[in-house]
Amino acid sequence: MSAVSDRLPTFPWDKLEPYKKTAAAHPDGIVDLSVGTPVDPVPELIQKALIAAADSPGYPTVWGTPELRDAITRWVEHRLGARGVTHRHVLPVVGSKELVAWLPTQLGLGPGDKVAFPRLAYPTYEVGARLARAEHVAYDDPTELDPAGLKLLWLNSPSNPTGRVLSKEELTRIVAWAREHGVLVLSDECYIELGWEADPVSVLHPDVNGGSYDGIVAVHSLSKRSNLAGYRAAFLAGDPAVLGPLLQIRKHGGMMTSAPTQAAVVAALGDDEHVRVQRERYAARRAVLREALLAHGFRIEHSEASLYLWATRDESCWDTVAHLADRGILVAPGDFYGPAGATFVRVALTATDDRIRTAAHRLTP
16 A cells, blocks of 8 residues: 555645644634635535435436536536537546546556646646656646657646636647647646636637647536535546546446536536626635735735635745744645745635635734
8 A cells, every 4th residue: 555655745734734723823713724625605506406316326327417418518618618519528527636636547647658737736736647657747838848758738727826827829829739749638727717817718619729629628626616615526528539438447436426416516507696606705805815915015926817816925935824824824835836836825715704804904014
């Protein structure tokens, strides 16, 4: 067993525990802005759909119900501008983190193959490469990578942790380069409905892919847009030549979304109103936190989308974490996401309105 765990880095969040204890000792309690976990209620129509499907004694299918596949295909066309999407172009998964961690292994990658991801990135991209014993490489511009041996290219727009959005022109250029070199593109678009100062675009849009899904797959999650992190609900959309073999592998592995969750996802993808309401909540919290951080002497970079503010005081991220923990506020150190984040912290918008106001008050000079 240790042979597998030895391939992995130290679980980063364990390093934050001493600072969490400091923040929790504040007389008015901790304001935890470190993990982007939703705190608002699951919308009622989604709860009702889950409850209605609670009597599900049989095994669900890995590919999902026809109703679920219909809901996904409709949503990617309605929301992302995709065209000609069929059931063969979609695949439900058990939350996006599971997919990211195990995709290189399921694709058959191994020693000698390379997996690339942004210089500042969600740590699980690297974990997935390590689990498959593949090489991993971080990039600033993926088109400057050596394509030799490069089998999987992760994009992440809007970015976690920075909130940076890749423009339509950038995405088009990257997709063209990847196709020229036979590199599979996986675009992590889990925050695409949370654009503030930019309008994120999917690789599934015909302006980006030229009307073809060859060599591209998008990853989408309902955790943030619908407060369904506890449901483990996500899906892939894109190249059937990639998704077909993945479906067969996942059938053998029993990697299936529960039947009640599938019903809940159908309800969630069919309703835009709850997404609008949740966006407004996050927009209001973002405005309060952003103003407070700037007033406290922080500089904020990127952050034009997603659920985070990427902030710096131009010092070690751990000094900033300690500084805020003394005020009862817990944030994520930027080096969790790569050495390039050594002077930044990631501040999540996922706290109640009351705790966001409390954090802002504590930051008041």
